[in-house]
Amino acid sequence: MTFTRFMQVGRIVLINYGPEEGKLATVVDIVDQNKCLIDGPADITGVERQVISYTRIALTDFLIKIDKNAKSKDVEKVWEEEDISGKWEATSWAKKLASRKRRVSLSDFDRFKVMVAKKQKAAIIAKKMAA
Amino acid sequence: MTVAGMMKQFQVVGRHMANVEHPNPEAYRMIIFAPNPVIAKSKFWYYMHQFRKMKKTTGEILDCVELVEKDSQSVKNYGIWLRYDSRSGTHNMYREFRDVKLTGAVSQLYDEMAGRHRTRPRSIRIIRTSIVADEDLKRLNPMQYVGDDVKFPLPHRVASGKRGQKALSARTYTKNRPTTYFG
Numbered sequence: 001m002t003f004t005r006f007m008q009v010g011r012i013v014l015i016n017y018g019p020e021e022g023k024l025a026t027v028v029d030i031v032d033q034n035k036c037l038i039d040g041p042a043d044i045t046g047v048e049r050q051v052i053s054y055t056r057i058a059l060t061d062f063l064i065k066i067d068k069n070a071k072s073k074d075v076e077k078v079w080e081e082e083d084i085s086g087k088w089e090a091t092s093w094a095k096k097l098a099s100r101k102r103r104v105s106l107s108d109f110d111r112f113k114v115m116v117a118k119k120q121k122a123a124i125i126a127k128k129m130a131a
Numbered sequence: 132m133t134v135a136g137m138m139k140q141f142q143v144v145g146r147h148m149a150n151v152e153h154p155n156p157e158a159y160r161m162i163i164f165a166p167n168p169v170i171a172k173s174k175f176w177y178y179m180h181q182f183r184k185m186k187k188t189t190g191e192i193l194d195c196v197e198l199v200e201k202d203s204q205s206v207k208n209y210g211i212w213l214r215y216d217s218r219s220g221t222h223n224m225y226r227e228f229r230d231v232k233l234t235g236a237v238s239q240l241y242d243e244m245a246g247r248h249r250t251r252p253r254s255i256r257i258i259r260t261s262i263v264a265d266e267d268l269k270r271l272n273p274m275q276y277v278g279d280d281v282k283f284p285l286p287h288r289v290a291s292g293k294r295g296q297k298a299l300s301a302r303t304y305t306k307n308r309p310t311t312y313f314g
Binding site: 001003004005006007008009017029030031032033037049051054055058059061067068069 | 204205206229230231272273276279280281282283284285286291294312313314
């Protein structure tokens with residue numbers, strides 16, 4: 001099993017737990033085997049510079065070139081250049097998270113609409129299969 | 132000392148009571164690591180009466196102020212010299228920790244001494260602390276994490292069984308082996 005995602009300076013991570021759940025952040029420095037220093041950057045993702053445990057984060061495939069302990073502004077600049085936010089929204093991981101969130105927030109009427117749409121889809125497929 | 136938990140750093144200044152012969156006695160300042168100012172002041176007297184002929188009844192505390200970390204946004208290496216009592220004697224020790232604050236490193240110290248040596252907080256006396264440059268680190272563990280190109284995977288990620296589960300039955304039995312490989 002080869003590893004492709006590494007804990008390193010510049011790695012983009014998704015926060016899985018805690019008050020910043022669901023947000024992206026950049027690893028700015030590594031403290032030790034259990035925690036690292038992350039930064040949103042705060043103006044883009046809303047995550048302030050803080051120490052976070054590895055158990056609360058998930059590594060993504062994205063990596064940006066920043067210096068160790070780079071200032072928030074420098075991280076922001078590289079983030080904008082690479083358009084990490086855009087690239088992240090395009091991944092199926094982000095889309096799945098978004099659809100899960102949407103599903104949980106549906107009202108009863110929305111769920112009714114979903115049921116009707118599913119029935120229509122099933123009817124089209126059945127007609128195609130019969131033919 | 133009671134349960135350590137998150138330590139705070141206090142500057143405690145005290146002196147002997149003023150009297151007619153010595154109207155202005157010399158004031159002494161100590162940096163004490165304690166969970167709260169009450170324990171900090173108590174520890175101040177504990178140390179002061181070991182070093183000088185002064186105790187709580189014959190002295191007064193002039194000031195007890197919490198010292199807050201100036202830069203809590205960058206990781207530093209802390210070297211801590213301490214003296215601790217083991218079951219059969221008392222020893223000196225030097226340990227290094229990487230943390231964002233000195234109080235964080237000291238809290239780590241108490242937890243590690245408890246874990247590795249069963250030392251209770253009451254048996255630990257911190258002699259000296261300092262920030263150590265990357266090149267001057269002596270202990271292997273913090274040495275691994277300094278440098279510009281530190282890189283390692285997070286292998287065998289074990290999820291917390293309790294996270295997100297409502298019922299005990301939800302986490303006790305599962306039909307699929309959990310996956311621990313996340314790239």
